Amino acid sequence: MILPLLATGAMGGVLAGMFGVGGGIIMVPLLMLWARMDQRQAAATSLVAIVPTAVAGATTYGIAGEIDLVAAALVGAGAFAGAPLGAYLLRALPLAWLRWAFIVGMLIAAARLILVEPERGSDIDLSVLISLGLLLLGIVMGVAAGMFGIGGGVIAVPVLIALFGMGDLAAKGTSLAAMIPAAISGTIPNLRAGLVDVRQGLIVGIAAVLASQGGVALAFLVPPALSGILFGSLLVLVAGQLAIRAVRAGRRERRERDGDDRPTP
Known part of the structure; x- marks a missing residue:
């Protein structure tokens, strides 16, 4: 069981460092595929692993001067507030809804990354409206963290780049810094609900931390347009695999339900 967890963490860590994500977008489906977890268990375990991964990645970006600390604080505050709502939805919504919402979200993110080329080195000019927008982004980010x-x-x-005009490296570093409170805030209710095995989450997290440094190095080497295309293409492939599994799971659940509805002899 340890090898699938380590492999999942390593792949998630590279993506976290290279693309400024927590790595959950790949760790959740891999935990479902390799560790045989269901959507809820995989999401809760991934969220535990994201805490050390985000800390390590944000530290490296910060040393390079690629974090907007004020923007990260605003987004992080919103994320901290939104994550418990996402964690509640994770427990409350049917698994089928969670599966397809996750897949649709991945495809939307993939389209944005592939079609729009980010710039490198742009900063945000903060205003009251921009600050409120960053808080709202954090709330949405927190709900996604807790839910998926x-x-x-x-x-x-993508939002920091497209709507707020931030450079791609700064957006990645700022995103990693902002997701630390979201991951912590979302993990606490998952722990209380007994959804997560902390040991497994830490195994994934340790592997992700070690691999994230290589991912950050790649982020500075790969041109932003190519980086977006690579990440978007990966999301499409993973979403396709998950869609196949979701269809099969839906058929299996219908067969089981139909079987339960048949009168006993």
């Missing part, structure tokens, strides 16, 4: 076990970077990075 992702850091929310697949939402935050």
